[in-house]
Amino acid sequence: MTTLPAHEAFRRKDLIGPLADSIAREAEGLGPVRIMHVCGTHERSVNRFGLRALLPPNVRIVAGPGCPVCVCPLPELLAARALALKAGTVLASFGDMLSVPMPGGSLLDARRSGAELRVVYSAADALAIARAEKKREIVFFSVGFETTTAPTAALLTALAREAAISVKSAVPNFSVLSSNRLVPEALRALLGSGMLEADGPNGPSIDGRNGPSIDGLILPGHVSAIIGSEAFRFLADDFGIPSVVAGFEPVDLLASIRELLAQKRRGIHELRNLYSRAVLPEGNLKAKALMAEVYENRDAEWRGLGILPGTGLALRSAFAAYDASAKFRKTLSESVAGQEAAIQDEAAGCLCSRVILGSAEPGDCPHFGSVCVPENPLGPCMVSEEGTCRIRLEYGEAT
Amino acid sequence: MKYVAMGHGAGGSLTDEIIGIARSAFASAYLNAGLDSAILPSEGERIAFTTDSFVVKPLFFPGGDIGKLAVCGTVNDLAVVGARPRFISCALILEEGLPFDELERILGSMGSAAAEAGVEVVTGDTKVVEKGRGDGIYINTSGIGFAPEGLDLSGADIEEGDALIVSGSLGDHAMTILGLREGLGFESALASDCAPLGGLVRALLDSGARVRFLRDLTRGGLAASLNELSELRGVSLEVDEEALPVKEQVRALSEILGIDVPSMANEGKIVAVVREGDADRALAAMHAHEYGRDAALVGRVVGCDAAPEPGHARVRIKTLSGALRILARPSGEKLPRIC
Numbered sequence: 036m037t038t039l040p041a042h043e044a045f046r047r048k049d050l051i052g053p054l055a056d057s058i059a060r061e062a063e064g065l066g067p068v069r070i071m072h073v074c075g076t077h078e079r080s081v082n083r084f085g086l087r088a089l090l091p092p093n094v095r096i097v098a099g100p101g102c103p104v105c106v107c108p109l110p111e112l113l114a115a116r117a118l119a120l121k122a123g124t125v126l127a128s129f130g131d132m133l134s135v136p137m138p139g140g141s142l143l144d145a146r147r148s149g150a151e152l153r154v155v156y157s158a159a160d161a162l163a164i165a166r167a168e169k170k171r172e173i174v175f176f177s178v179g180f181e182t183t184t185a186p187t188a189a190l191l192t193a194l195a196r197e198a199a200i201s202v203k204s205a206v207p208n209f210s211v212l213s214s215n216r217l218v219p220e221a222l223r224a225l226l227g228s229g230m231l232e233a234d235g236p237n238g239p240s241i242d243g244r245n246g247p248s249i250d251g252l253i254l255p256g257h258v259s260a261i262i263g264s265e266a267f268r269f270l271a272d273d274f275g276i277p278s279v280v281a282g283f284e285p286v287d288l289l290a291s292i293r294e295l296l297a298q299k300r301r302g303i304h305e306l307r308n309l310y311s312r313a314v315l316p317e318g319n320l321k322a323k324a325l326m327a328e329v330y331e332n333r334d335a336e337w338r339g340l341g342i343l344p345g346t347g348l349a350l351r352s353a354f355a356a357y358d359a360s361a362k363f364r365k366t367l368s369e370s371v372a373g374q375e376a377a378i379q380d381e382a383a384g385c386l387c388s389r390v391i392l393g394s395a396e397p398g399d400c401p402h403f404g405s406v407c408v409p410e411n412p413l414g415p416c417m418v419s420e421e422g423t424c425r426i427r428l429e430y431g432e433a434t
Numbered sequence: 435m436k437y438v439a440m441g442h443g444a445g446g447s448l449t450d451e452i453i454g455i456a457r458s459a460f461a462s463a464y465l466n467a468g469l470d471s472a473i474l475p476s477e478g479e480r481i482a483f484t485t486d487s488f489v490v491k492p493l494f495f496p497g498g499d500i501g502k503l504a505v506c507g508t509v510n511d512l513a514v515v516g517a518r519p520r521f522i523s524c525a526l527i528l529e530e531g532l533p534f535d536e537l538e539r540i541l542g543s544m545g546s547a548a549a550e551a552g553v554e555v556v557t558g559d560t561k562v563v564e565k566g567r568g569d570g571i572y573i574n575t576s577g578i579g580f581a582p583e584g585l586d587l588s589g590a591d592i593e594e595g596d597a598l599i600v601s602g603s604l605g606d607h608a609m610t611i612l613g614l615r616e617g618l619g620f621e622s623a624l625a626s627d628c629a630p631l632g633g634l635v636r637a638l639l640d641s642g643a644r645v646r647f648l649r650d651l652t653r654g655g656l657a658a659s660l661n662e663l664s665e666l667r668g669v670s671l672e673v674d675e676e677a678l679p680v681k682e683q684v685r686a687l688s689e690i691l692g693i694d695v696p697s698m699a700n701e702g703k704i705v706a707v708v709r710e711g712d713a714d715r716a717l718a719a720m721h722a723h724e725y726g727r728d729a730a731l732v733g734r735v736v737g738c739d740a741a742p743e744p745g746h747a748r749v750r751i752k753t754l755s756g757a758l759r760i761l762a763r764p765s766g767e768k769l770p771r772i773c
Contacts, residue, residue: 048754048755048756079692084754084755085755085757088757088758410765430762431759431760431761
């Protein structure tokens with residue numbers, strides 16, 4: 036007997052059909068059910084495999100704030116642009132970040148005014164540039180959830196240890212502009228403030244079909260692999276929301292939806308880990324220790340959502356030598372001066388801030404697929420590979 | 435080591451060096467005649483005429499190079515309208531500093547590809563731009579072929595039930611170029627499918643199968659071609675994702691990069707719409723040809739009663755999970771400079 040690769044086993048059609056049938060049975064008579072995921076990769080899988088078409092009409096899957104590029108706020112983008120424009124400084128970041136629209140033009144647009152940019156895939160790529168180009172300051176614009184934070188933490192601790200042993204091996208021209216965000220803390224803040232409720236500040240949903248309150252959460256598999264499924268226990272315990280940690284294949288997602296419906300049917304709310312092939316209850320202890328060594332929580336703004344307490348990460352003072360926000364304090368404080376009005380102003384009519392909360396669908400936006408396309412994005416949800424608008428357009432929602 | 439200099443584009447004796455390389459690579463009496471235009475014989479049929487430019491990065495890749503690509507791209511555009519490719523041109527825009535041995539390799543591979551495709555390179559031009567103003571070499575080729583009267587492969591007579599056939603594994607070219615650029619270490623296992631398809635098309639047409647429509651699958655892949663067909667003819671199409679031929683390495687890389695197989699570029703594949711009852715005959719003819727061994731029936735025409743509506747493609751794909759979803763025309767340029 037041959038062994039299927041893991042992802043093939045979780046695409047088996049002989050499992051998918053019966054799962055869809057049992058979802059229909061669990062959903063019968065429940066009334067409208069809204070299930071939210073908070074991960075761009077989940078949205079991509081749902082679209083790629085056409086999973087919404089397998090669900091009964093009363094079950095809706097909505098995309099929550101699962102795209103780190105989409106939630107990066109304007110002040111942090113303006114700070115990054117100011118550093119990119121500063122003479123002798125190079126800004127290194129992920130490709131998606133460079134195209135995010137902002138007042139005065141994206142980072143890519145700033146290239147015409149002399150901004151120095153490099154596309155990298157990790158902090159390690161940025162560090163390699165710093166080692167090769169010692170006369171220039173290399174700033175890694177670090178955006179992402181726990182999955183990208185952990186490798187940056189590992190790199191910074193290794194760098195600090197190297198520098199302690201030998202001054203020669205230090206890389207004084209490398210620093211990190213931390214715009215990382217924490218998923219569980221964000222969910223706690225959003226649920227605590229009622230922003231995900233039907234009568235919350237951003238509800239009810241724009242289409243009036245039903246409000247943005249949620250009956251179940253599909254939790255991000257990759258983030259959970261780092262922080263552990265237990266990090267999400269509060270969702271069931273404190274907020275009474277059925278919650279499932281899920282992988283990214285059709286069987287993973289359908290089994291998670293069935294589990295959430297079964298809990299709803301039985302009137303219970305529990306945390307379940309259905310991605311146990313990758314996620315431990317306690318997570319990756321080494322990664323968590325490194326993150327705790329390097330970072331401390333801070334209050335942080337999310338684009339379109341405002342300040343969410345404790346959802347961002349700042350470098351601890353022991354790592355100040357690598358902290359771009361300390362190293363370039365003057366440039367950064369000037370970067371937002373005079374931009375207050377612009378910061379308040381989303382592109383007219385852009386619904387990104389509601390799409391991120393699941394209270395509007397991309398198709399509700401008048402610009403979606405007409406004016407706003409990946410080549411000319413009005414809002415961040417159309418830029419990123421993880422953005423809900425871009426994914427829906429790629430998979431044909433506009434046609 | 436010798437390099438291209440600005441003078442090589444000036445029309446003087448330096449330009450003659452390049453003309454010399456081209457003449458030995460292309461071995462064409464029309465080219466050697468040295469006139470300002472090649473004077474070509476007519477073959478008494480309809481003339482097919484096409485042009486294409488090539489800017490691929492990197493210039494050399496497993497399975498080909500920009501020269502082979504420049505011949506195959508134009509030859510295939512002639513082949514899929516049912517024409518016999520006969521003559522092509524070769525216009526070069528060279529960047530100052532391009533090593534001469536690279537230029538010779540590229541022109542040599544154009545010559546080999548042209549010989550395989552049965553076309554002659556009969557005219558050409560060379561310009562040189564300053565260092566930093568190009569990427570080594572850009573190539574434009576135009577091509578002339580002859581198409582029999584009455585042969586119509588434009589899809590005008592498509593009927594419900596017709597079979598959708600692709601000639602082989604999808605995405606080889608896109609993933610080879612991308613694998614090289616990203617340095618993911620898959621390079622050794624992948625090669626571009628870049629190939630001249632005139633012979634394959636002839637084998638298909640000669641099989642007696644009623645072929646309604648042909649297109650070569652380049653940028654945007656199968657997804658783009660089927661959406662164009664759907665809009666052009668107002669037909670609804672359905673593709674079965676599981677039936678798409680894909681090499682294991684290509685599938686693995688596409689999973690890593692998050693690019694769907696149907697939207698990936700190819701340089702040696704066609705899609706054919708064939709009368710329902712002729713699908714087996716068409717497949718057998720393709721399977722017998724070197725460039726069609728992995729040909730597969732991948733879908734059907736499921737409706738053709740609607741007037742074409744721009745922007746309203748009706749192409750669907752049965753995903754691996756069994757659900758039907760829209761197969762959208764690829765948006766944006768995910769993979770720039772791929773051909």
